[in-house]
Amino acid sequence: MITTLRASAVVGLLAVLAACAEGSGGTTAAPATPGLELPDAADALVLSVEQTGGFTTPEMLAARLPVVSVYADGRVLTEGPVIAIYPGPAWPNVQVQQIDPADVRALAQRALDAGLAEDGDLGSPPLADATSTRFTLQTADQAFVREAYALAEGQDWPDSGLTEDQQEARARLAELRDALTDLTATLGADAVSETEPYEPAAVTALVRPWTEPADDLAPPAEVAWPGPALPGEPLAPGVTCLTVEGEQAAAVVAAARDATTATPWVGSDGARWSVTFRPLLPHEEGCADLTA
Template sequence: MPVRPLRAVPLLALLPLLSACATGAGGGSAEPAEPSPPPADPAVVLQVSEVGGFTTPAMLAGRLPTATVYADGRLITDGPVIAIWPAPALPNLQLHQLDDGGVRDLVDRALAAGVAETGDLGSPPLADVTSTRFAVRTGGELVTREVYALGVGSAPGRELETGITEEQAAARARLSELVDVLRNPADALGTDRVTGPEPYRPEAVAALVTPYVDVEPAQPEQPWPGPELPGEPVAPGVTCVTADGEAAQAVLDAAASASAATPWTSPDGTRWSVLLRPLLPHETGCADLIAG
């Protein structure tokens, strides 16, 4: 999934809370109101995602980033995937909370891993695999770097893959290690600096919709509880709707007893395949899934 353009914001925003004292008619000072906690900051400062590769248009649009770090310390990662068919209807997203300084630490590690560098990382002679895109915001500037087939030729000491030099293999290894750090932040920063992980509960869910194709064994139908299907086109043969608020809750509840192969039915009996894509804190709807 392409990385969405990120907002130009300071890496860590200082949010001062101001209170004013009012003087009453009798000359006394009123008690200052309790300050409200600052809202969560959905500004992305570091993200790793897979782009391209050979798959369906719905899978391309619905692909989730490997890891996303926000300015307020939230880190959302993809979690382990259970090896069953059909797969669960919802992906396993995990939410970590970093302590003060954790975001800066991870950004520093990204820069040390070479995300801001521009050297050639080689191109293994493989077809139809993904590229790993790294994006980091530092000094108000967004820097990105893509690596084709990152898992190939990223282990110095082993026999080099065709098209990969020793220097390139070492550079790939540093970036691979960064991915491991983001997926396991407590191992890298220490358990006292990371809270979680816990399941990520989205406030909105996008549904990528295609006509249903029968599978074997046949799957039980389930009424679609969200916005009217099929929605608006977002890719060849794929439409999309976004559920938020109570509709999102209804979809999440229904998805708990569904699978990726569930035929979802409209009130008129039409059956649909629905790829459920939880929206991340900086995303608002279907347009974010196709924004380049």
């Protein structure tokens, strides 16, 4: 009889605990955001970190690549190191790695935990012409964007003008940036593939009239432009843009990989042009995406 009563008490206690857990929204093992769902499309951008603004030319602003882009199928795109020579290579060193889609969801949750869904004031340190760091998270039904001015420069100097709450919020975003840009440390070496060159399906060309270099170097060799007619449509002050796809894109990429930033590109009419190349990322469609 005593054993039966004790067993009944245990069963009753477990029932009470289960009811309490249900009433409080689940057990402690439940994820922090149970409803977090990501886009289904393989090319859907889930997370990105970008540098925006700053003191530079409209051409460089349009050509700037995100620091890191994470896609629903686990692809991670970053800009790799560039050889330190002058003139530099014309083709940017965009690299791709692969992670498990389950890790993409974990990174999305990490972004939410870092405050991407919050809207508190992040402050503005008294620095001129600094860049802003923009974080984007895309779930299945909502996009979250948070931008912090001068985050790359830090915020711990005495005269930053930032409150403790602003410094704490910015520190969380900086930690997120560091986690997304070092996935080997964040997820483990076995969770991240080796880097490979990114092969874009399309590329944009940012075009302006070619001018003689202001140095004593020998004039660079001209290269016949293998893509659609230059210069394209206006994009920003002094800059035009055109999108190259299909077989022409392959020909343009091959030529760009053998060229430098000083190469004169000669159109079918004999005009010479300077071209800055910006490969389109999986979620981008054309020139309009470069100024979005």
